[in-house]
Amino acid sequence: MARRTHGSTTRRRSAFVMGTVLVGTLAVTPAANAQDPIELEMWSWNNEGAYPLVHEDAIVRFEADHPGVTVKRGQSNCGDACGVIYLSFTDYLTRFRAAIAADEPPCIAQIPWAGEFRDFVNSGELIPLTQAITTGFPAFFEPIVDAVSIGGEVWAIPLDVNTLQIAYNKTRFDELGLEVPQTQGELQAAVDALGEQGLFGIAMGTRDRWSAGDLFFAQVAYTDGTNSKLAQADAGEVGWDDPAFAAAADNVAAMVASGIFAPGANSMDAFVGNLDLFASGAAGMMYPVGNFVTAGVADKVGDAFEWSLFPFPKPDGSTLDNRATGGIAEMFVVTADCAHQEEAIEFLRYLVDDGGGAALVANDFIPSWDFPVPADKSELYNNMVTAQATANSRVIYTTQVYAELLNAMQGVMDGQPGSTVIEAMVSAGAQ
Amino acid sequence: MAAASPRPSVTASIASPRRSVTPGRLGLAFVLPSVIIFCLFLMVPVFAVAGIAFLEWAGFRIGDWTFVGLAKFQKAAADPVFWRSFTHTILFTVATTVLLNITGFLYALLIASRVRGSGLVKSVLFLPVLLSPVIVALMWTRILDAFGAVNQLISLVSPTARPTLFLGDPDLALTSVIVATVWQFTGYNMLLYYAGLQNLPRDQLEAASIDGAGARASIRHVVVPGLYPVIGTAILLNVIGGLRVFDLVYVMTRGGPNRSTEVLATYMYEQAFKFSDMGYASAIALVIVALSVGAAVLRIRWGSRLHE
Incomplete structure (x- = not known):
């Protein structure tokens, strides 16, 4: 009995002590939180090239101006190019979805410009940036703001833009007396001349599909002179069997049939097998190339030959000027579950301020707003900036249609007729 | 004296009505961890998948779904x-x-x-x-x-x-x-x-x-x-x-x-x-x-x- 009394006393004392600790903790917590350092998490898949340098530049300036706020680094011992948290694109979206479902998304995330962007906006997991973008952000190019707007709200901050053009072996072209092709007929003539030397025409890698889609968009740039039908089709205002799309698919099929492209595109990834063909000199051209891969091409080609870029030529008889396709390269969203949204938006301001623009230009990226180009920039960079001014859209936001376009374009690269592309897009659009 | 009192065998103790630990229960106790793990990590997901097949669900929010019956099939x-x-x-x-x-x-x-x-x-x-x-x-x-x-x-x-x-x-x-x-x-x-x-x-x-x-x-x-x-x-x-x-x-x-x-x-x-x-x-x-x-x-x- 005495032992039981002793036990009760002990339990009461323990309860008192625990209660006191709990109350004390609750009383102290808000004050402690107010002084807690903030760590922002930002995800990207672009760890190749110079993107980490651009990210790191913004991080350093942001952290210097905001003591107590840091941006989480994904790696250590990385010198001046640690950047943010980089994940492989292969499973990037899977991990992003999982993080959202677990209520632990990164505050800032790179987002693809295609259909997945719209899916994430519609999911309610991102915050609109319409108000934020009016303060402390540059005046982004109007078409670029349109591209990140859905339902009248801005949902992403576009960092830079890119164009997709044909890279060509300038040295070999000069040797053969070839001019930069202005029409697809001239392109065919150039390919024939290269063929006589035992060389392939345009090397492409479509195993990972997306570049096959860009071949289609390069034709739509001419078959739809208004540069609006892709957006109209996304909105259901015109069909996916619009004559502009059918003509584009037929154009590609005709070029495949006439041997414009090096064989085996479907067995090579973009910028792997096709870059090998181009850099080794076995192919005289390579598509698509933009500022996102120029450094990689330069590395691989080295001093072997001179190379440059030209837009995919227009079909014979077209009265339009030659033009590239292009769009946003990197863009970032802020997640709804982010506990530090203001700080996240503030960090994005550093990515696109004057310092951010200078870092982009220094690393051969093209800012998504008007930014002065230094006089010492290369001819290649100026070429890309010029091409950007008239670049046409390469975006289909309806994910299923885009996916089926890519699949069907692989079929076209294998000799299927252009009509299969239209059938696939119409079928996917009807789902 | 101590040597004279035989120690109860293991079988006897299992069979002992006071403890009521039958071989069946003992077996069950042995397999229970595996059964729990099997149910948690295999059966629950399978049944969850079976349920989700009847929903319109984007996978973002647990509660954000619509029942669509056999539409997915x-x-x-x-x-x-x-x-x-x-x-x-x-x-x-x-x-x-x-x-x-x-x-x-x-x-x-x-x-x-x-x-x-x-x-x-x-x-x-x-x-x-x-x-x-x-x-x-x-x-x-x-x-x-x-x-x-x-x-x-x-x-x-x-x-x-x-x-x-x-x-x-x-x-x-x-x-x-x-x-x-x-x-x-x-x-x-x-x-x-x-x-x-x-x-x-x-x-x-x-x-x-x-x-x-x-x-x-x-x-x-x-x-x-x-x-x-x-x-x-x-x-x-x-x-x-x-x-x-x-x-x-x-x-x-x-x-x-x-x-x-x-x-x-x-x-x-x-x-x-x-x-x-x-x-x-x-x-x-x-x-x-x-x-x-x-x-x-x-x-x-x-x-x-x-x-x-």
Whole structure:
């Protein structure tokens, strides 16, 4: 009995002590939180090239101006190019979805410009940036703001833009007396001349599909002179069997049939097998190339030959000027579950301020707003900036249609007729 | 005195009505952890998937779903890509199952015959089983590409031949993935058959030999019937492995070109993580589960007939 009394006393004392600790903790917590350092998490898949340098530049300036706020680094011992948290694109979206479902998304995330962007906006997991973008952000190019707007709200901050053009072996072209092709007929003539030397025409890698889609968009740039039908089709205002799309698919099929492209595109990834063909000199051209891969091409080609870029030529008889396709390269969203949204938006301001623009230009990226180009920039960079001014859209936001376009374009690269592309897009659009 | 009082045996204590620990309960206690883990990590997800197949759910918020009944199954029935994936899955499963069992059995016979070097063959053939399918897929991608080992061998025989684009040609891509799969898992089947061969009654083989049966007759009338249980198990494992194949296909071809190697698992992944249609992805997953369970039921029935 005495032992039981002793036990009760002990339990009461323990309860008192625990209660006191709990109350004390609750009383102290808000004050402690107010002084807690903030760590922002930002995800990207672009760890190749110079993107980490651009990210790191913004991080350093942001952290210097905001003591107590840091941006989480994904790696250590990385010198001046640690950047943010980089994940492989292969499973990037899977991990992003999982993080959202677990209520632990990164505050800032790179987002693809295609259909997945719209899916994430519609999911309610991102915050609109319409108000934020009016303060402390540059005046982004109007078409670029349109591209990140859905339902009248801005949902992403576009960092830079890119164009997709044909890279060509300038040295070999000069040797053969070839001019930069202005029409697809001239392109065919150039390919024939290269063929006589035992060389392939345009090397492409479509195993990972997306570049096959860009071949289609390069034709739509001419078959739809208004540069609006892709957006109209996304909105259901015109069909996916619009004559502009059918003509584009037929154009590609005709070029495949006439041997414009090096064989085996479907067995090579973009910028792997096709870059090998181009850099080794076995192919005289390579598509698509933009500022996102120029450094990689330069590395691989080295001093072997001179190379440059030209837009995919227009079909014979077209009265339009030659033009590239292009769009946003990197863009970032802020997640709804982010506990530090203001700080996240503030960090994005550093990515696109004057310092951010200078870092982009220094690393051969093209800012998504008007930014002065230094006089010492290369001819290649100026070429890309010029091409950007008239670049046409390469975006289909309806994910299923885009996916089926890519699949069907692989079929076209294998000799299927252009009509299969239209059938696939119409079928996917009807789902 | 102490020596005079016998200690109660373990059996007695189990049987003791005071403790009431029967052998059945003890057995249950032993298997309970496994049962709990099995239910938590296998049954719960399977039932969850079964439930999600009847929902419109993007996979972002647990509570953000709409009940759509059988709509996802109707969608599958009308979806040509689903049927292409289904056909490829069946083709892949049948081809790999047949090839794995034939090659596995032949290699097992070779090793069991104890010819010189058979130990080395056993180790070499089993080595790929230990590798990750992703590594195997990457390796075969390199072997089969335009400048890979196979094309270089072809060019030795026919120097003017253009490279064969194994993974870029819709007519060759699925076959290429099947070859890579068989290469990786032949060693596994070989081991199963080798174990089965070790357990064959020697007296039957000797009796067959005394009766004048040759090697082929012995294999056909003694060895193969003796291996029926092993054959059943090997086929079941291969069928289930074939039905749920993902990694080799995804890494080697990503289902392409133009969906010529799309299988149910890769299509399910696309629906879930590219199109955010968790309901449809779950419906496809259920089809895979149903096919696997169907294969298991057939195996059990076949096993029962053998025992009768």
